Amino acid sequence: MSLEVRDLKTWFFTEDGIVKAVDGVSFNLKKGETLGLVGESGSGKSTVALSILRLVPSPGRIISGQILFDGIDLLKLDSSEMRRIRGGKIAIIFQDPTSFLNPTIPVGEQIAEAIRLHRKIPKVEAFYEAIQIMEKVGINDASIRARDYPHQLSGGMRQRVMIAMAISCNPSLLIADEPTTNLDVTVEAQILELLKNLKVEKKLSLLLITHNLGIVAEMCDKVAVMYAGKVVEYGDVYTIFESPSHPYTYALLESYPSIRYGVYLPKELKVIPGDIPDGIHLPPGCRFHPRCPFSKEICRLEAPKKIKIGNEHYVSCHFPIS
Amino acid sequence: MKKIEMSSEFLIILRRFRRNRLSLLGSIIFIVFVFFAIFADFISPNDPYEMHLKTRLSGPSSRFPLGQDEFGRCILSRIIYGSRVSLTVGVLVVLISMSIGLSVGMISGYFGGFIDTICMRIVDALLAFPSFLLALAIMAVLGQNIFNVILALSLVGWTGVARLVRGEVLSIRERMYVVGAKAIGANDFYIILHYILPNVFPTVIIYGSLMMAGAILQEAGLSFLGMGVQPPVPSWGAMLSAGRAYLRSHPHISTFPGIAIFLNVLALNLIGDGLRDALDPWLKR
Numbered sequence: 001m002s003l004e005v006r007d008l009k010t011w012f013f014t015e016d017g018i019v020k021a022v023d024g025v026s027f028n029l030k031k032g033e034t035l036g037l038v039g040e041s042g043s044g045k046s047t048v049a050l051s052i053l054r055l056v057p058s059p060g061r062i063i064s065g066q067i068l069f070d071g072i073d074l075l076k077l078d079s080s081e082m083r084r085i086r087g088g089k090i091a092i093i094f095q096d097p098t099s100f101l102n103p104t105i106p107v108g109e110q111i112a113e114a115i116r117l118h119r120k121i122p123k124v125e126a127f128y129e130a131i132q133i134m135e136k137v138g139i140n141d142a143s144i145r146a147r148d149y150p151h152q153l154s155g156g157m158r159q160r161v162m163i164a165m166a167i168s169c170n171p172s173l174l175i176a177d178e179p180t181t182n183l184d185v186t187v188e189a190q191i192l193e194l195l196k197n198l199k200v201e202k203k204l205s206l207l208l209i210t211h212n213l214g215i216v217a218e219m220c221d222k223v224a225v226m227y228a229g230k231v232v233e234y235g236d237v238y239t240i241f242e243s244p245s246h247p248y249t250y251a252l253l254e255s256y257p258s259i260r261y262g263v264y265l266p267k268e269l270k271v272i273p274g275d276i277p278d279g280i281h282l283p284p285g286c287r288f289h290p291r292c293p294f295s296k297e298i299c300r301l302e303a304p305k306k307i308k309i310g311n312e313h314y315v316s317c318h319f320p321i322s
Numbered sequence: 323m324k325k326i327e328m329s330s331e332f333l334i335i336l337r338r339f340r341r342n343r344l345s346l347l348g349s350i351i352f353i354v355f356v357f358f359a360i361f362a363d364f365i366s367p368n369d370p371y372e373m374h375l376k377t378r379l380s381g382p383s384s385r386f387p388l389g390q391d392e393f394g395r396c397i398l399s400r401i402i403y404g405s406r407v408s409l410t411v412g413v414l415v416v417l418i419s420m421s422i423g424l425s426v427g428m429i430s431g432y433f434g435g436f437i438d439t440i441c442m443r444i445v446d447a448l449l450a451f452p453s454f455l456l457a458l459a460i461m462a463v464l465g466q467n468i469f470n471v472i473l474a475l476s477l478v479g480w481t482g483v484a485r486l487v488r489g490e491v492l493s494i495r496e497r498m499y500v501v502g503a504k505a506i507g508a509n510d511f512y513i514i515l516h517y518i519l520p521n522v523f524p525t526v527i528i529y530g531s532l533m534m535a536g537a538i539l540q541e542a543g544l545s546f547l548g549m550g551v552q553p554p555v556p557s558w559g560a561m562l563s564a565g566r567a568y569l570r571s572h573p574h575i576s577t578f579p580g581i582a583i584f585l586n587v588l589a590l591n592l593i594g595d596g597l598r599d600a601l602d603p604w605l606k607r
Contacts, residue, residue, distance in 0.1 A: 053504075055501055057501070083508070085507075086504065086506060087505065092505045102516070102517055102521075103499070105520070114507075117506060117507050118507060169506075
């Protein structure tokens with residue numbers, strides 16, 4: 001499995017104007033790796049995930065770019081080929097499992113249906129398999145729980161069901177769109193642990209979308225930091241955390257309490273002044289310049305190009321921090 | 323496994339439905355009418371077609387519990403037989419309208435765009451006519467018998483279902499679990515059948531129970547105007563109409579069929595109310 005996203009642009013054509021939710025995003029993800037896609041709300045992270053599966057809701061459209069999955073451009077597939085990819089090769093788990101499960105079908109049957117969409121096996125067999133997968137994702141009394149409806153389960157259980165559904169057809173890439181945002185911390189830790197184990201066991205590649213830097217440090221090999229529809233910095237997790245080059249990445253890390261070497265280091269948490277720009281009224285030049293402490297004249301005039309500053313470490317900034 | 327699921331779900335709904343006293347009353351009344359319709363031959367005290375001209379127009383007596391009509395026929399027997407017409411019309415009109423309305427509404431709402439425009443303009447055109455006049459016109463063209471009544475009422479009835487279903491589908495198709503279904507590789511047909519249909523079903527069932535009441539009323543209306551079921555077949559609406567001339571002197575002729583219509587319609591409305599509460603998925607526990 002390999003995923004390579006090249007210069008992806010997904011725009012939303014709203015009545016108020018064109019929202020450039022994703023505007024030239026590139027990254028790649030190798031087999032067995034975990035890539036963290038980080039950024040504030042509204043930076044376009046989720047739109048990237050939906051673009052990969054070609055499920056961008058109207059009025060959004062993928063304008064240009066390539067999404068190469070094992071060398072095949074997903075954007076060129078017809079709809080029945082794409083359906084075989086969805087769930088079969090690339091699966092996704094969403095932030096809010098409550099609204100992503102069909103309220104009218106018991107969860108076990110939903111998982112069984114997901115299996116049957118990709119493999120022609122009898123219903124009973126699929127249901128039996130669904131129960132096994134539910135056990136695997138840590139649902140106790142799976143054979144009883146399988147007959148429950150989504151509303152009868154707790155939030156953590158629902159997320160486990162979503163994960164069971166996602167891995168039911170042995171995909172090679174799992175996209176997790178803020179998988180733990182709606183859960184409390186203890187359940188969050190359990191779900192992350194489960195994802196980690198599944199990743200190793202099933203040799204999954206994981207695209208983890210989150211705004212939680214703690215999760216990134218915990219889970220990811222590579223990090224792509226997104227700001228206003230662009231990837232501003234990309235590198236492996238140690239480089240990003242130890243020596244961030246983009247002022248935005250730096251500011252993000254400064255705004256987050258940290259424990260290093262097992263010791264809590266008290267520091268003053270800094271706020272990034274201002275808000276992320278909306279996708280319609282993007283500032284000219286570098287999109288971060290109105291909030292950037294280092295911005296100069298050129299930042300307002302010219303968009304920075306992606307420059308390589310280390311081994312697989314890229315940054316888009318006129319004045320990268322070294 | 324499927325069977326167990328279905329029946330336990332059904333039991334939950336039944337239990338919640340039972341909690342509502344009024345709906346329970348409604349269902350009992352309705353079941354009595356169904357019982358009348360099925361076993362009319364055994365329970366009606368007299369032949370509904372047999373005339374007793376000597377005692378015509380006479381009020382309730384021991385032999386004719388609800389009195390006799392203008393030809394001396396037993397009103398109770400005619401009401402019992404009349405429930406056959408009313409229920410047949412009600413059930414079949416609802417079934418036919420539902421099938422057409424559900425299909426059109428789901429396709430229209432789910433796919434949207436051009437298909438939606440075409441379907442909805444047809445629906446608009448039909449809804450623009452006063453529906454009862456349209457049914458009357460259809461009856462005038464097709465001729466008066468019970469099948470044409472069913473056909474005419476279905477032709478005007480499906481549009482409401484289609485509109486209702488389309489509206490529901492528009493909101494359901496934007497729900498996240500439909501996106502989720504697409505994300506596991508489901509195709510449109512599968513999504514409509516497994517995700518859209520079960521979610522519009524509660525609304526449609528409730529609408530159906532109310533629609534049945536409407537269809538029974540409309541049949542009565544058509545028969546009242548002489549455009550429905552033809553005499554001597556007993557129909558509540560026709561009986562109401564026949565008694566009109568004697569309303570001052572012998573009010574019982576019109577009153578009892580009127581009560582039958584009223585009770586039946588009331589029962590169906592109460593059932594509809596109870597179903598709405600029982601089927602609400604957010605109250606499930």
